[in-house]
Amino acid sequence: MAEPISPITLPPVTNPEQEGKWLREALVNWLDSEFIPETVNQTIATRATQIFVRQRMEGENDLGSLVIAIVTEMQAFDFRESFYSEFAIANAVSDLLLDSLGIDRCCGA
Incomplete structure (x- = not known):
């Protein structure tokens, strides 16, 4: 049986402001490089960063919980103008x- 991922x-x-600034810039760069740069990428990155920083300020440090929070709250975002x-x-x-x-995020390592 496979071992669960820790x-x-x-x-x-x-420093939530610095963490948020870094995440927003990194996410915009990722979004723009995956397909084509689009104006909506800025809005997507800003919204995801707001969710992330708020969760962190509320004391959430578990990466899995942060990912679930972003998925849940971004469901209200209108992605019709995006590839994402x-x-x-x-x-x-x-x-x-x-x-x-x-x-290392490859292969569950």
Whole structure:
């Protein structure tokens, strides 16, 4: 039987503004590079970052819970002008965070 993946806990937030700025910029870069740069990418990144920072300010440090919060709250976002969905955005945030922490995200490692 496969071993369950251990939860990933982010360090407590010390500078939410800086963390949010980094995430927003990283997410816009990711969105623009995956398909084509679109104006809506700025709006998507801003909304996802707002959700993330608010969750962090409320004490949420579990990456899985943060991803679920982004998926849940981004369901209200109108993605008709985008190639993306709430799942793609939440997964991108997770990947960006894992990369920033130096955690290999390949193959469950």
